[in-house]
Amino acid sequence: MATARAEAKHNPAQDLEAISHKRLAFTERGKDILAARLELEHQGIRPEERSNWGPDPRDLAASMLDGSALPAARSPTPGEELFQLLVEQQAVTIALDELAERENQARRIAAAEALRETADEWRRLVRRRAMAVIELRQANQEAATFRERLRRIGGNNPNLIADATSGPLFGPPVVGDGAYTFLESCVSAGIISKKEITNAA
Incomplete structure (x- = not known):
């Protein structure tokens, strides 16, 4: 039963593919x-x-009365053929415009469906990024403590290798910067807790 329901489930991506194929054909x-x-x-x-x-009305009447075959339709003249091509060209233009609207709508529906289906996966990715920022803050704080311990011993700033101390990655946290705003939005979305940020301070 579950399999049957899954097969019957409407797939917006398939609608988008069908529209795309029809657009290419047109x-x-x-x-x-x-x-x-x-x-x-x-x-x-x-x-x-x-x-x-x-058919001509007289030919059609004769066919109705005695069952005679209707004369074969004559082939169009070049002028008539050109006229029909112009009509069909206009029809193709109208159809392509309509398909463009349908395609835009199908894309919006497919995107919304994909967003809904991958919401949990995205939240996991966001949490990983948030925890990476928190871990970097903790590492920066530990590096500052390490640096200060050596400074007290030597009386000046130690010449540590690869010692970055400034900028958005390695400088002290700044209220309102990109990392701060990102973490606050994660808290608002319930992805991380305020305590997790505070513990890293």
């Missing part, structure tokens, strides 16, 4: 129409609307 058809149209126009053909698409 685009290719538009190219074919343009090529055929330019060829006819290069021959000096002018568009001519076809007036009788269906």
Whole structure:
């Protein structure tokens, strides 16, 4: 039962793929129409609307009365063919505009669905980043303590290798900077606790 429900579940990504395939097909058809149209126009053909698409009324009446076969529809003239190409070209343009709107809507739906399905994964990633910031703050504090201990012994700043002490990564925490804002937003979202930040101070 669960499998059947999973198969019946609507997939916005599939809608987006179907629309994309249809858009590509219409685009290719538009190219074919343009090529055929330019060829006819290069021959000096002018568009001519076809007036009788269906059978003649007398032929149709005869067919209704005695069952005689209708005469085969005549082939369009070059002018009629050009006219039909122009009509189809307009139809393709309208269809592509409509597909563009459908595609935008499908993308919004697919993006929202993907965001919902990956929400837990994203929260885990955000927590890892937050804990990395907290761990770096703790390491910076321990490095400062280490540095101060050696300074007291030698009477001046020790010449420690790879000793970075400033900037957004290695300087002291600053209220309102990027790291501060990030951690506060994590607390607001319930991803980390205020205590976890305080313990790192």
